Amino acid sequence: MSEPSPSAPPMEEVRSPLSDGEWHRMHPLTPLLRGGLFLLVVIGIVVANLRERLVALFIPDFSDEGEVPGDPVDYVLSNNLLLVAGLALLGTLVVLTVIFWVSWRFHTFRITGDDVEVRTGVFFRTHRRAPLDRVQGVNLTRPLVARLFGMAKLEVIGAGLDSNVKLEYLSTSNSETIRADILRLASGRRLGEASAAEGAVDAGSRVHQAANLVSAGITGIIEGEDLEAAEVESVVHIPAGRLAASRVLSTSTLGLLAFLAVVIVGAVIGEPWVLFAFVPALLGFGAYWVRSFVRSLRYSIAPTSGGVRITFGLFTTVSEILPPGRVHAVEVRQSLMWRPFGWWSIAVNRISGRAMTDAGTDQLTSVLPVGTRADVERVVRLLLPALPEDQLALVFEQGILGPAPGDPYATTPRRARVFRPLSWRRNGFLLTPDALFLRRGFIWRALGVFPLARMQSIRISQGPVDRALRVANLTANVVSGTVTTTVGVVDRDDALRAFEDAAQGIVAASAGDRTHRWAR
Structure with a gap:
């Protein structure tokens, strides 16, 4: 049996095997989710260049007759470059796979008795550390795509500007258990227990302290699961109708209607500058309105042993514990x-x-x-x-x-x-x-x-x-x-x-x- 790391937190304070003070890697799909925007851009470029062919393939009745000028697929077929194109595509996939694998290998984290640390980067290394005694809260975020894969990311909120440490991505079960471990380590429980133990040395015997420790150990074995990570019922329930009505009866809605009125008047009187000036603002305002409504859905707030748990969001779910x-x-x-x-x-x-x-x-x-x-x-x-x-x-x-x-x-x-x-x-x-x-x-x-x-x-x-x-x-x-x-x-x-x-x-x-x- 290997010796525990000198920086490992006390075993009685943690539940996850990833909270042992050693360096661990993120979930293997982390590079794919972190590089999701890049992949979406690549897919968008491909679709934009092949849109006519895709229409002809799936909806032939709406496609134009004849060959599409400049179509890359026709160029490859007509010049007998199918093998070259296949090798190029295969090479691109291999390069992306190697890049993702190397990124995953060099993206590690560890949780010690004093800090939460994350190391990233291959050529330019970054090492971020969040002291546990400065932790202001821990957010658990589950974006829509990550939820499909059963994954989530943790954000440990620090006390300084741009001081947060992100653990992205982990499995949802690991994320919840690790969050409970971080909050337990950051709660000051060990300091309080150490102070109480010092006082007990003078007030009681060593035998009495040993009996207390054995009793605590037996209690932990009987309790088994981590009750702090269990779901707690919300003390507030917001009906969707009330939430929608509150957004309609808000100042942001009045602003949205004012923008819309200006755009309509500008279109009626034939002032093009009004459309150019206010339509982008109207779209941005409308997007903000919809986002604020969707983000408030599935809201809950409940007390836990680690603090107040606040959860919200329909597509991207955010769960924060505010100590x-x-x-x-x-x-x-x-x-x-x-x-x-x-x-x-x-x-x-x-x-x-x-x-x-x-x-x-x-x-x-x-x-x-x-x-x-x-x-x-x-x-x-x-x-x-x-x-x-x-x-x-x-x-x-x-x-x-x-x-x-x-x-x-x-x-x-x-x-x-x-x-x-x-x-x-x-x-x-x-x-x-x-x-x-x-x-x-x-x-x-x-x-x-x-x-x-x-x-x-x-x-x-x-x-x-x-x-x-x-x-x-x-x-x-x-x-x-x-x-x-x-x-x-x-x-x-x-x-x-x-x-x-x-x-x-x-x-x-x-x-x-x-x-x-x-x-x-």
């Missing part, structure tokens, strides 16, 4: 058109680990596309487990639906309501020992919740008019995202008191925060 302590801001939103139906959406600010140019950087900011009040309350409890139960009223009764009698929020004073003529009673903030609440909007309601343990700092700013009216702007400095982090035109004295209290509250909340060790 506790990785949510830096939560915002509940409601537009005017959704108000009669009682619908809300939820967005978060979190570290994506991707480059700013990555098209998928904001795909996981929306954690609830549309939901009822009961849905929102369940999701808020999942995303903010440290928020006391008595503060949930601050989210709905006083936050989204407020102001209510006894409103605890500090709002815009009457002397400055000209800058918030509709929302001056709603526009405000509230600081508690656990979080900062920012409430704003009358037509488009929104409430931002910022856990103090995740905030970097708090800022007050004033302009000349603000100073004259004795008001200020309050900003919570957290990681960037779609959540609005500023509330403006609040009383200056209230903002100053919040500034002082928040500075102390952030230090106290950060010192007492243990959400990075969620496995405990």
Whole structure:
């Protein structure tokens, strides 16, 4: 029996044989899936050049009589080059096979007790490493083609810009088990157990500790399967009809209709520049609308031992586990058109680990596309487990639906309501020992919740008019995202008191925060 690698994680912490600290290769079909775009381009060129012959072969009634000028197949047949063409095709396939094989041989990964590492490249080598104590989440993505082959890819989200590590591709079963291993290793469980063991040395005997270890081992044998990777039922169910209606009653739909109206008017009055200018934008807007709808289908959100599992997507399925302590801001939103139906959406600010140019950087900011009040309350409890139960009223009764009698929020004073003529009673903030609440909007309601343990700092700013009216702007400095982090035109004295209290509250909340060790 071979000795385990010195960098191997503890055996009791992992379930997959690929999480043993040794270098392993990806699935053998990985080069084919990663080079899928190149193959599609080649197939498109072939089809474009042989389209007349393909039409004559499959639909002879629609083909033109006679020989197609410049047809490559006719040229090969007429010049008796069939053998040469076959050898050239065979050589191309051999070269592609060798390239794919070499790419697969040099594409390896390993999972140690401290890092997830990936090495790629033949001539230009790349070695990426994601420290486990910096892991912000793990995404499991199953594109449509990969799903047909029973494969998926993992994306380990790091804490820096363009710091993610991708394991593409693995079998679906291996992907799910490895993801559970990574989350278990990143949970801080080992640090907590080591600390507890040190305390137990003084409090108990060595015999008692050995008995605990034997008991834990027997329990692991009896439990057998990895329960953390098991499917968990979603706490929210979004009917397809509600999702479609919410997209129709959205601002993006209004923009799409406006573009369409401009194009129709331009076509009627005979202005060609309107068509050239707006038709591409209309197509892009329409594609975005359809993609946002399809991406929200099959949505689910559920609690697991590793964090909150969020799954969505019809063709390309994305499943992310968002560990506790990785949510830096939560915002509940409601537009005017959704108000009669009682619908809300939820967005978060979190570290994506991707480059700013990555098209998928904001795909996981929306954690609830549309939901009822009961849905929102369940999701808020999942995303903010440290928020006391008595503060949930601050989210709905006083936050989204407020102001209510006894409103605890500090709002815009009457002397400055000209800058918030509709929302001056709603526009405000509230600081508690656990979080900062920012409430704003009358037509488009929104409430931002910022856990103090995740905030970097708090800022007050004033302009000349603000100073004259004795008001200020309050900003919570957290990681960037779609959540609005500023509330403006609040009383200056209230903002100053919040500034002082928040500075102390952030230090106290950060010192007492243990959400990075969620496995405990």
